[in-house]
Amino acid sequence: MNEPHNKVSISPVGENKPRIDAREKVTGAAIFADDLQFGSALLHARIKRSPHPHALIKKVDVSKARALPGVKAVVTGEDFPGYIGLYLQDRYIFCRDRVRYIGDPVAGVAAISEEIAHQAVELIEVEYEVLPPVLDPEFGASAQAPLLHPDLAKYVVANFIFPEGGTNISNHFKIRKGNVEEAWGQCAAVIERKYHVPHIQHVPIEPHVATARVDETGEITLWGSSQSPFAQRNLIAQSMGISQSKMRVIAPFVGGGFGCKAGVSMEALAVAIASQVKGRPVKLLLTREEEFYTAFVRQGLTAYFKIGCDEKGRLLAMENKFYWDGGAYTEYGVNITRASGYSSSGPYEVPNIKTDSYCVYTNHPVGGPMRGFGMPEMHAGLEQCIDELAHAIGMDAVEFRRRNCLKTGSVLVTGSQMHPTGLPQCIEKAAEAIGWGWKAAPSAPNKRRGKGLALMWKAPAMPPNAGSSAWVELAEDGSVSVGVGGQDIGQGVFTVAAQMAAAALGVPYESVRVATPVDTRYSPYEWQTVASRLTWSMGNAIVNAARDARQQILKTVSEAWEESPNDLDIVNGVVISFKTEREIPLKNLVIYGLPKPDGQGWRGGPVVGRGSFMPTYVTGLDAETGQGERAVVHYTTGAQAVELEIDLETGRIEILKGVSAFDVGKAINPELVKAQMEGGFVQGMSSALFESLQLRNGAVQNPSFVDYRIATAVDAPKDLQAYIIEVPQDDGPWGARGIGEHSMVPTIPAIANAIYDAVGVRLDGPPFTAEKVYLAMVDAGIIQ
């Protein structure tokens, strides 16, 4: 698949092309879902939500709400019996019999204004029988816990997810490799630790918004801020009991996703309500508070690690137990549990390993995908254990990682072999750039400095057969339109799509446009914009589509010129012959074709190339051992290092420097790759220092930016460096792999290791707030 074209060196791949959407976004011209105008027919929706973390619904009385002037529809779960969910169908659109988290939708209203809808919601009376909640995943997994999904065993589920009916465990992923029990005896040092990683939220600048219209024939149109228009078409259609062809999703620009706009969350609510007011568009815009506790959140994690090595520092054994706090519904979260299981060794070769990764239902907000898909949470503890283990045998932590890290051909936790990887180079680069082994004096007597480093790996987590498709169409002027179904969520993928299409076809980048907004009626299929998979998977589809178009063009020209297509190429929008040095620009020819001599007719015609891509080589894993031939398509690897300073009088941490080095296979657009590394570092840093959803009895105590703090530009280190390593990927376009999520995976442990280096304390989990650091220093007797 690599080297898809080309005899030519003029290629925009690898160049820092300006972002294709920059002008629109900077000038404010870009259209987002909330900008769309629907005129006076528009109705506004608000949702009646459960105030209890766990209760049975005894009675819903909507009569007063219905009677309120201006109210056009009130719906409840009675109206919508279908389940919905991505990997596990465990959710109704509106609750029917039971509520499982504070915020669970019980009824919905459409009215002529948001305020009237709000008032109507207040008039809905719901009688509950309150039940004891599950607020901790470890307790939830135990036999004492109340059952939250008595029907778990009956739910429709993907064949690689293993729910345990009769419990709250909606997925149990296992690794059994080698013999852990025997290995402990050979270990010179063993570290055993427990960590807790709290829930956080994605906090996109643009909250979730969806507008739905159902016409008289039942055809549905949904406009939304979405990472997954096609998955939404599929899942909502299934749940509503209609054909996918009757559902159309239009997805304009997205103001930040980070995973929370993947799959289906509130969009189904808008569709369901709209189905009761045919012909009228119904808009649902979440408030920031609702964004915090009713959209997807990142699951909490309680993790146990036991890791041992021999006296030479060779990792011998690992025993890991992960209790994922999946929340009320784990339709998406079950696969996070799986991903963390098949990656549970971290980026290391470990001969003996036993992992149990449990997805547990709790009465917390619904866990879902977030940048990193379980990897930041898992690495948070693992990469601290690695540091501690190195210290325990008196070895430098970087040297320890050098020895144990995955190299090309290493045996993976799932039993297969590592593909070519630049992880060792990433370590060297990060260590060198941070000045590993050298400590500068603190900036003031009451401060302490430290450095820390951590590694990561992550594969795209998805069904084995997640597909992409693309088309490439040319206009009279020779300009190119690329149709894709993936979404630009700020990561720059439209730019990269245009670069790849231009390079594969042989036209200048500037003459390529991406056909947006994504519209499931006209755009080609894409599974979802998740898993850092677009540059790689959609990229492969684009290359195939461009190649198809190219063949059509070269066929026409070669016939006209009576030359072999092998002697022809397209360079800079011009078909050239290496043999005869003839040339002809693409314009006109790509629509009208070329005339045959002497008025004998024409050849060719409008050029439309099509291409698709689906990995066909991912195999299953044994349910008992987690072993298999190829668990995933590939792993992106990398390293981060930080230097920080801690104020002994307040506990405040200042990140002075952050360094990232990732092996992206091939940087299609190096500046965009670096931007991902920088952005990921800052988001990782924010989750390390500030972020947590403070849950009490299932209620989020800080559902707004007043008390959910995130890093701003001034919190970011002034010195932020990013290094690109390129060891090509065999199944990627030009050798590319993903980088979108990876850059926030190792940040928490890199910072934790630096805190330890600075003051000698370890905390049981993020966020490492000034308060926690300060009090830990007091408790450790470091300060009085």
Added chain:
Amino acid sequence: MIRNTHPTLPEFEYIRPQSVGEACDFLTRHAADARPFLGGTDVFVRMRDGVLNPKYLVDVKALPGMQEIRFDPQSGLTIGAAVNMNRVIAAAETREHYPLLADACRSVASYQLRSRATVVGNICNASPAGDTLGACLAFNGVLHIQSSQGVRQELLSNFFRGPGKTTLQTGEIAAALFLPLPHAGSQGVYIKLGRNKLSDLSLVGVTALGYPDPGAPSGYRFRLILASVAPTPLIAKQAEDCLAAQPVTPASIQEAARLASEACAPIDDVRGSARYRKQMVKNLSARALTSVWEKLNRRGQNDISSD
């Protein structure tokens, strides 16, 4: 429990009176459901949250004198209630005579917010976390309050009664803040501890001001006022007295900081624990007082050299 916040602002009627009399009348007549506002940065947020639900919002920004900022070299600075914080910061008189107030204003939120938010609004809102309250107290600020009965003047040290509670009566409007001339040689510091660097509310705020006073045994008087560690801004009287009574040394500063920490009664909340806040009062009071003391000494040296 969750609060069902309004998707947008609830409905209200906007009232813009032309005179103080008209405004006070209106507020008196609609005592239960009218509210004055300035920048609205507290009012609108609380309305959307469903905490406040006024039928009428009375915009008092256009009333005579409300937009004025006036300095009288004989008496002091008068800041009209509607003067926003960016104007307070930008005013030459503030910078020259009350730099502590400018610093405190600068610690509030962001530039954008400060172009709406007012110092008087900060005072009337009476949040213990209000960042400008300490500076205004340290300068012995006086609030000019208008009502149908006329004008009354209230010392700020008497004004705060609890979170969101003040001595303001129905129908009264705060018209201006008056800050008397500071004592000669005053030096001040505001330290705000937020969870991250920009635009957080104070977890702890420490305002310290010092000036030479030959009448004090130590030769100096200090003001020390704490934010977010009591139901109202807390004047750490014992700490202030401690530094007046004995020579100012690193040890007496530590002792004053300890007294301040003892005097405060913080609570546990989502922002932080009482334990941490208490310790931060100690550490940051010491830091603030030390910094003021250094400034006082630097100034002293300059005075000598300029003799």
